[in-house]
Amino acid sequence: MKEAKTTSELKGDAVPRSGLKNDSRASINDVVITHEDIDRAHDREQVSKTRARRGFRPRLRLFWLLIGPGILVMLGENDGPSMLSYAATGARFGIGFFVPFIVLTFAMACVVQEMTVRLGAATHRGHAELIFDRFGPFWGWFSMIDLMIGNFLTLVTEFIAIRAGLGFFGVRPAVAVLGALVVLSVALMTHRYWTWERIILGAAMFNLVFVPVALLTHPHWGMVGRALVTWRPLPGGIPQETVLILLADIGATVTPWMLFFQQSAIADKGLTTRDIRMGRIDTVLGAALATVAALATMLATTPLFMHHMSTANFEAAEFAQALQPFIGHWGAALFALGIFEAGMVAAITISTSSAYAFGEVARRPHSLNLPFRQGRTFYLVLLVEAVAAAGLVLIPGIPLVYIVLLVNVIAVLAMPPALLFLYMLVNDREIMGVLVSPLWANVLALGVVIILIGAGLLFGISVIAPNALAIIGGR
């Protein structure tokens, strides 16, 4: 169409919208232009102009224009339950096996998310839409329902984190949760993908607040380095608790919503095949930042391990309170603030991934570039899901700890079926053309699937037949 409809073919100075009042579209010849197209085109104009220039500053500006979905998805996944998992890992095992293990899980996330970058840039379509189109409505709705259930449960845990984080400062649960809903709604009011992305990116950077907290604990850097190289000391046997933490740490980095969110965000941002390289850099940079934040959280709670403190039933605020004697009030406050931020950013990105997926499958407009009137379904799905999750957190007597546990485990279990769809789509020459996965990418993806299924089965054995773990070194 770019070739077929050049500017010389455009007739008249302006095309009134009044002709198509209901959906605010303007038509020229056979092409209908939407509000969403215009916003995206403006963004792409900037990219084209910047790309045409040479030198360091234009390169840097191009980087600034194109980054976003990768960093957002990686820091978004450093959410409430994830940070809680890392905190529990540090408090239970200290510095050792889990330091390189967390790095490995983020490497796995990079392998998976790189596929969504290629898929989104090559097809300009969201993940749910592609599954629906290529594999039919049956599998399309199946994967949609998986995502919706997983996302809803995860959203509940995000509001648990928000409540717990602000609870440290004496904020009442209802005020914390309602405040978070207001922030989420305000971010949507921009009606502009670009502005929304920049706001959330800025907020996501606060995930690194765990770095100063870790520094306050004066970590033994020699031990950290040794652990990274040798993967030791090992956890010691494979009791059920270790298996759970192992699974929770995997679930903290590789989850189905990430596939749906990054691909949809790439399509919404308007990235093309020329931007794949920058999309990869964006993803790796996001993974690196998220790894730093995750390891910092783990290191921050290591003093609890050193002092043999039992943290089995700790929630986020309790970690902050327990750390206070070691890092002072300000350190603990930063930790609590980090938990709040993790929950807040993830609540926004996860609810957005649900809204994208629903819009794609239900064939409704789905873009953050849409004004509310045009994207009613998109915004309503997003808000209704968030409000329902927030409401659940406020019900007295709900077993919140079990919901957190459930979410992390389900994320790992739901990943292999989601990865199979992704694997098949990214190897589909009909839609990917020359951008199909090379052999090395397929081998790595297969490795991730094997690790995920292995971890799931290990968890299954630990629950159904805990004694069987003794055979493989557990107790």
Added chain:
Amino acid sequence: MEKQFDSAPGSEVSREELTAVMTSLEPDQIIFTKEQHHCPRRRLTRTEMLLFWALRIYLVFMVGVVVYQIWTGVR
């Protein structure tokens, strides 16, 4: 930040905006085109179908395990 990044268009679509859309977006990025042309459905092979169902059964079974663990935990 340049003006283009600021906001949505006004009440009319100007010639400049149409030009921007036509020159800056790839054909299949335009919403109208995307709505008109969906990716064709592919036929799944027997192996692919088997894999889909195997992983589906795996998921259902494992969710059952999680529910069992929570049930025993609550008790």
